[in-house]
Amino acid sequence: MVARVQPDRKQLPLVLLRLLCLLPTGLPVRSVDFNRGTDNITVRQGDTAILRCVVEDKNSKVAWLNRSGIIFAGHDKWSLDPRVELEKRHSLEYSLRIQKVDVYDEGSYTCSVQTQHEPKTSQVYLIVQVPPKISNISSDVTVNEGSNVTLVCMANGRPEPVITWRHLTPTGREFEGEEEYLEILGITREQSGKYECKAANEVSSADVKQVKVTVNYPPTITESKSNEATTGRKASLKCEASAVPAPDFEWYRDDTRINSANGLEIKSTEGQSSLTVTNVTEEHYGNYTCVAANNLGMTNASLVLFKIGTTVHFKQKGPGSVRGINGSISLAVPLWLLAASLLCLLSKC
16 A cells, blocks of 8 residues: 655645646736735625636636645636635636635635746735624622622624723713723722623624623611691601612611501602601601611611691700701700890890
8 A cells, every 4th residue: 555645735836837737838828916925805704705816818727726725726626615616707817706704714825827938826815804792791790889890801803802891871981991801999889880891893893792780788868858747637757768789668666666557557669668647646746767778787767757836956066056857947045044135135234
């Protein structure tokens, strides 16, 4: 048995030319320009590439080769790839058409011509561009306020895509230069929301995907509203709180928890709660406490249900001053001091 020695790929043009020499040679021919350097042809992945080669005489012996071997020798197809065909719009054209181009088609292609005097070759380098495609992105994430967060976005494409991150808020802040990784140190509740990763190159429109970041934080009372009431009428106290997860609400009168019973009705939705007295009596007037809690903490606010015409005071930092429920400030002055001041004015002391 005689082993077959595979020729070196660098020798393929010479092997082909020797093959062509076995055929009768025609008149001297030339390509469009066989003396110039390698031409670059850029094609997008999935498109059709046309590698041009034109000679002067239809009897010329021409062939196409690439790094893998001979593609066409004359009109004989050596390649098994069904995507590859000759492009002959006229008798002197010997162009190569490659359909549905992919990245593995990229490389150097040689149009080789045997003339009466010497062989001539023209080289074309096929560059395949690939649209950007995000291949891996972080899943939606939930963290506690103050934690460090790293978001990942990987993309493929040729040329290599440029990756940018943007926080989808009214300001639409972009994080330039972060590339695949976006690091947020000590995240705050204001930094929660959707983050957009965009991978872009010049081949086609950008590929865009989003990640949702949820930031958990303990409750904060945002509004608590006391109320005045008339005996025999309906009245409500309202309490609102901000928290993630949404807080649970409880109501207390002194140290006793209140339930929806005996003319009291509690309604709580996400972020707010109300305590309604359906028929106010004297025993309903007084202080109430709204408590908002989730698994990260709790907070409370004091509210007052007071009779119309009654002035309710809360102690303030300023000495001798108090603030009413309606926000007005009055002076808490003893009656004996007022009497002494009046007597002094009358006697001109």
